[in-house]
Amino acid sequence: MTTATFAGPVGRAETGRGASEFTGTWRLLRLYLRRDRIVLPLWVILLSLPLGSVYVKATQKVYDTPEQIRSFVHSVNASPAQLAMYGPAYNETSGAAAGLWKAGMFFTIIGIATILTVIRHTRAEEETGREELLASTRLGRLANLTAAMLVACIGALATGLLGALSIEGAGVDGPGALAFGLAMAGSGIVFAAVAAVAAQLSASARTTRGIAFVVLAVTYMLRAIGDVRAVNGPADPLSWLSPQGWSIQVRALSGDHWWVLLLHVAATIVLTAAAYALLRRRDVGAGLIAERPGAPAASESLAGPFGLAWRLQRGTLVAWTVGLGLYGLVIGSIIHGVGNEIGNSKSVQDIVTRMGGAAGLEDAFVTTGYQMLGLAAAAYSISAVLRLNSEESADRAEIVLTGAVGRIRWAVSHLLFALLGPIVVLGVSGLLGGLAYGVASHDVSGKLPRVLGAALVQLPAVWLFAGAAVLLFGLLPRWASLAWGVFTAGMALYLLGSIAGMPQWVLDIDPYSHLPKLPSAPFAATPVVVLVVIAAVTLGIGLGAFRRRDLR
Amino acid sequence: MSSAIVVRELHKHFGQVRALDGLDLDVAEGEVHGFLGPNGAGKSTTIRILLGILVRTSGDAEVLGRDPWADAVALHRDIAYVPGDVTLWPSLSGGETIDLLARMRGGLDVTRRAELIERFELDPRKKVRTYSKGNRQKVALVSAFSSDSRLLLLDEPTSGLDPLMEQVFRECAREAAGRGVTVLLSSHILSEVEALCDRVTIIRAGKTVESGSLAQMRHLSRTSIRAELIGDPGDLSRIAGVEDISVENHTLRCQVDSDHLGELIRVLGDAGVRSLVSQPPTLEELFLRHYSLTQGLRPRDPQVVRR
Numbered sequence: 001m002t003t004a005t006f007a008g009p010v011g012r013a014e015t016g017r018g019a020s021e022f023t024g025t026w027r028l029l030r031l032y033l034r035r036d037r038i039v040l041p042l043w044v045i046l047l048s049l050p051l052g053s054v055y056v057k058a059t060q061k062v063y064d065t066p067e068q069i070r071s072f073v074h075s076v077n078a079s080p081a082q083l084a085m086y087g088p089a090y091n092e093t094s095g096a097a098a099g100l101w102k103a104g105m106f107f108t109i110i111g112i113a114t115i116l117t118v119i120r121h122t123r124a125e126e127e128t129g130r131e132e133l134l135a136s137t138r139l140g141r142l143a144n145l146t147a148a149m150l151v152a153c154i155g156a157l158a159t160g161l162l163g164a165l166s167i168e169g170a171g172v173d174g175p176g177a178l179a180f181g182l183a184m185a186g187s188g189i190v191f192a193a194v195a196a197v198a199a200q201l202s203a204s205a206r207t208t209r210g211i212a213f214v215v216l217a218v219t220y221m222l223r224a225i226g227d228v229r230a231v232n233g234p235a236d237p238l239s240w241l242s243p244q245g246w247s248i249q250v251r252a253l254s255g256d257h258w259w260v261l262l263l264h265v266a267a268t269i270v271l272t273a274a275a276y277a278l279l280r281r282r283d284v285g286a287g288l289i290a291e292r293p294g295a296p297a298a299s300e301s302l303a304g305p306f307g308l309a310w311r312l313q314r315g316t317l318v319a320w321t322v323g324l325g326l327y328g329l330v331i332g333s334i335i336h337g338v339g340n341e342i343g344n345s346k347s348v349q350d351i352v353t354r355m356g357g358a359a360g361l362e363d364a365f366v367t368t369g370y371q372m373l374g375l376a377a378a379a380y381s382i383s384a385v386l387r388l389n390s391e392e393s394a395d396r397a398e399i400v401l402t403g404a405v406g407r408i409r410w411a412v413s414h415l416l417f418a419l420l421g422p423i424v425v426l427g428v429s430g431l432l433g434g435l436a437y438g439v440a441s442h443d444v445s446g447k448l449p450r451v452l453g454a455a456l457v458q459l460p461a462v463w464l465f466a467g468a469a470v471l472l473f474g475l476l477p478r479w480a481s482l483a484w485g486v487f488t489a490g491m492a493l494y495l496l497g498s499i500a501g502m503p504q505w506v507l508d509i510d511p512y513s514h515l516p517k518l519p520s521a522p523f524a525a526t527p528v529v530v531l532v533v534i535a536a537v538t539l540g541i542g543l544g545a546f547r548r549r550d551l552r
Numbered sequence: 553m554s555s556a557i558v559v560r561e562l563h564k565h566f567g568q569v570r571a572l573d574g575l576d577l578d579v580a581e582g583e584v585h586g587f588l589g590p591n592g593a594g595k596s597t598t599i600r601i602l603l604g605i606l607v608r609t610s611g612d613a614e615v616l617g618r619d620p621w622a623d624a625v626a627l628h629r630d631i632a633y634v635p636g637d638v639t640l641w642p643s644l645s646g647g648e649t650i651d652l653l654a655r656m657r658g659g660l661d662v663t664r665r666a667e668l669i670e671r672f673e674l675d676p677r678k679k680v681r682t683y684s685k686g687n688r689q690k691v692a693l694v695s696a697f698s699s700d701s702r703l704l705l706l707d708e709p710t711s712g713l714d715p716l717m718e719q720v721f722r723e724c725a726r727e728a729a730g731r732g733v734t735v736l737l738s739s740h741i742l743s744e745v746e747a748l749c750d751r752v753t754i755i756r757a758g759k760t761v762e763s764g765s766l767a768q769m770r771h772l773s774r775t776s777i778r779a780e781l782i783g784d785p786g787d788l789s790r791i792a793g794v795e796d797i798s799v800e801n802h803t804l805r806c807q808v809d810s811d812h813l814g815e816l817i818r819v820l821g822d823a824g825v826r827s828l829v830s831q832p833p834t835l836e837e838l839f840l841r842h843y844s845l846t847q848g849l850r851p852r853d854p855q856v857v858r859r
Binding site: 127203204291292293294295296297298299302303304305307308311312394395396398399400401402403404405406548549550551 | 655
């Protein structure tokens, strides 16, 4: 269908002009924009319009006196958890700036969107072999990558500009709004270039996405550590190693440091040039990481659906465990003493006391840190469930199910990873975080169980997302990837939950909001049991539906 | 002889589309049965119902005495299936895949596995990611032929193989039949079916059009003749079994059934021939002739149908 639309313009390929490495970029760009005609506008709108209408307006409504704004900003900069999650707040007088500070997470989220966009049109296409068909037509060597980058850049810039308009529409000065929009676009474009490099490394789209997301997570963590260390003084060197850090350092509405955007531009140019250089040197379909020969016969363990699922999923499980384990280690190592480093001014001390003293601050940090981890674990769990869907649509499920393997057994072989994998991931991360925190505070036996509890209490919400994904897979297999939409909605609710003034029923949809806030709050069994039961019911319905339906 | 597969009045609807519309199929135990039909006739849909992957809308289906939907798992111990378009796990090697597939059925014969890898010239260490379509097909075939299955369901299994490997495939299919394995071979290549099958079932638009032994369907195996003539052979319709005669300039085209091929050649030879091409008609040509494919469909120009 898409190739048909592509065939049209090919006919009037430019003639007479010399063919360059970029020949055909424009035609491909049109093809990609058409393929993305629903997804692209969706993320552009979701990441731009809420900025003014939700973030700025809601915050302005709640903090309307200069005193309230100042106090809010002080409390932000006094809280390591807030600094780590969103970065510092620089403007003590503007309610709008306080609202945009909350939107600091957008610098990372837009990276997810551009990474997925670039990889979808490059490595994923190459893996299916469609890219080879295109490469055989009048296309320059770099056309495909360039067109994919352009799609992502168009999306990022559209998001930035629409976002700026939305912010301006909420009554903010034009230049400040534009600075924020461009900071967001800049971060998105840098990560598009990161994805472009990642796409040259591995022959597998799955691995490529993994590499790009690891970079996104590492830069996020560098900025988080940097911002916690800097408190609200001059930015820490670690923050300057992160594109998200640069976007915060643009300081929209707080002095508008336009020159910082040059860092985004420079990084994009360097990374794109690297991607081009790698692309020129490799075969279509191949990665830089060479394919090694495998075993001539299957080992004892590769004997059925469980052995197969283990082979297919173990790499991803290990990667997530290592990644989130490192995250736990980082959180654990910076918690201790955060309350003491905040400063000595009277107002800050007051805020700290109000938040439950230094110990209360540390507990709040643990809670926030592991709530983020819970969201990440949900993403892992959904991807493990959707493995069922990708196996089915690639007809590989059919191969297994025509063996003596029941449908439920096959589904469970993958669901084990979706359900038990998060226990491993969260457990390891909680263990490492607790150990690091315990060692730093000379109280391993006291801190470790508290941190581990905060990590593991996220599980019911994680399983709920897995249940929703199984339900979609069973009932609406064509739309199974809507599970990512559910996840995005969950993440949006979590982020919106931090904005004052949201109606309570909206906040109640977020499963994480019902979980006991360990370690500061006591454990409560009821919400945990209720969430587990809902997850089990959705899972059961999904599996039942899958057993009765046709394979696709 | 008992039946391996019995299908009666099978219907399968996908929304408005009737993929199967009252299909019948009988395969006796131990026979090699050809399952013929043009693209989109419903061959793969039938096989997928026989494998319990699709639910039937209505009708009866029994495989090795069991219900393919309800008893799928127990049944699959005795079945090996090779799809026409084999997709496998890119990160597994060919050898691992062969073993994995066989272990998920009833197990495999190790000596036969080694021998088949040799005959199909397959490198079992290579990752599936690096295999061509033909090589992926070989992996599925080696796994199926080295398994201890009682029934082989082969859905256009040679579509990616070169002629040499097609030959190997035919030998393997014959050997399987020799071991008493029942084979259902779906295909649209008539010569392959003729070489291997005892009986055939021909379907069109989800219905069985004809079923029987190849001998009974002798009238199917017509040969089309094109000859450049020197002399005039006279009115060829006097020879029984010659049809569709046309003469243009000095080029004769006609169809003849195998019983009368020799007679026609003799007459032509007597008259004098400069060149002669004979070829079995394609399945589509047969369909056009015997089952008036266009019935109930939009009228089509035969040229278009033949591409």
